Amino acid sequence: MTDVGLSPGTGDVPGDWDYARDLVFAQPAASAVRAVLREAADTVATLLTSGPAPARLSVRAGEVAIEVSWPDRTAVPAGPAPTSTVDTMDTADTADTVAERPGPDVTVVTASTVGVFYRAPSPEADPYVREGDHVRQGQQVGIVEAMKLMIPVEADRAGTVVRILRDNGDEVEYGDALMELGAP
């Protein structure tokens, strides 16, 4: 269910305009509101039609605020992460280069954000992967949670999980090594 509401913001409207009247030419409020609404409608349309849907969204323009929320349908985080999980520490293209290269090299899956690393979708569930498992490129192998944003950790290439370097529930920083992948 999608819920779109429009409500006036909390900003105060100044009451004493006497001084200002001498110096400024106030515009009709209605046209300003129309402009804000147009702006807001454009923004919301863009957000609804592009990329993964956010769990909560707040659009604010001056005195008008629009909040859009998508109530959780499942407890498990859904949808792709807003940021690529194959970014490596310094250059965005390192991962691609590594993925292209054949051979027995071991590559490292790193955290794409600072947060808490989880190996399973929920405390009762089986872990996404165990050491020795084969994974395909793009397969989810964990989660890093930052401020309730569940960001999937994905294998940046096909391979075998050689070693899992961090425990479930560990705090990790951006770029921290989470697991090693070997040849498929």
Add this chain to the structure above:
Amino acid sequence: MSTGRRRLSTVLIANRGEIALRVARACRASGIRVVAACSSADRDSAVTRVADRTIHIGPPKARKSYLNAPALIQAALMAGADGIHPGYGFLSEDADFADACAAAGLVFVGPPAAVMRRLGDKSTARAAMAAAGLPLLPGAVEPVPTAHEAALLATEVGYPVIIKSVAGGGGRGMRVVHHPGELADAFAETTATARALFGDGRVYVERYLANARHVEVQVLCDGHGHGVHLGVRDCSVQRRRQKLIEESPAPALPDTLIDRLTGAAVRGALATGYVGAGTFEFLVDPAGRFSFMEVNCRIQVEHPVTEMVTGIDLVSEQLRVAAGEPLGYGQEDVRFTGVAVECRVNAEDPDRDFAPAAGVLTEFVPPGGPFVRVDTHAYTGYRVPAAYDSLLAKVIVWAPGRDTALARMRHALTEFRIGGPGVHTTARYLSAVLADPRFAEARHDTHLLDDFALTTTTNDGTE
């Protein structure tokens, strides 16, 4: 903001560069633990040597690191911080970030989110200041929705006019219009730029002052309804609306005008429930009339000149006020002594239209001596990253009078040695500006640098 006291024991610095180091020093002076948040490009930055802990928050791209609110708040919570100092730029004036900090139980070192929201929107800020009795330039308080309405308004207030983004800042998202025929294009362009830069295409129109000085008032307010001003700064030396040289006090302005400016700023701050350090920017015309421009709800790059003439550590005051402490002093306790000047030394090449000239610094020897202060994160061997703004160092000098302060600054800039392959700085350009008679005699306005050529350089004692 609640008026209750909240001890700050650990603060995460959500910024980089010289201001991160500046904030870290203030924290240490106040007995506060420092958590540095750094991107991949800043893992060797100076603040990490001063910090008690450094957390790697993201890749170089600011959107994924210093603008990444969830990562910053997550890092603060992981490090056990009870507050976040946002510095300037990045998220420092983002009311939603301030709200998110509060929701996570963190003290945001800055004004309350509602105040920031109201003053950050130039339309509501102008309305609030008009209501508080501050003079505005003739123009619209409300955003102007169409080019047609903008044209009617421009005719009413008289050309030239300036079209400004409601959400804008940092000198971006504005355009001067001299003739009615240019207005429709300028309106469309400013709207598009504003939408691209700030995600908000609303603009307003006001009369443009051609020969004005940029004079701003530093205010400091606690959460108990008390506020003082810490004098004025003149920031008229700008290139494409980016400040290069700032000084306090503003030279060649009558005391009565300064009293009216500072009085207006404090009135505006208290009327809007401002808390913390803030800056009220004004334009002053040659006849001594002044008009409110905008409020900056953060510490500013040029805050050191105010510190030098008042002896007040502004960042430490921010931390005290954020912890709920009362100011503990009144206006009569603030004393002003001498003149302070700041020059921004940027890693830019003046001979190539100020293109960023980043690289590794093989030589970095800042000036010194009495009353010379250098705020910088750079050092010999430092790699200036290309991902961020080009500010390399701020040179600040103090002297009893303006002439001696300017002389001291000229010598300091000459002494400053910065070198490396491909590295250029604005130091020599700044020396040339200092030597310009219009600036030296304080006859300049914000257009001083419009037609300023480096060929006017007079070299001061280097040969």
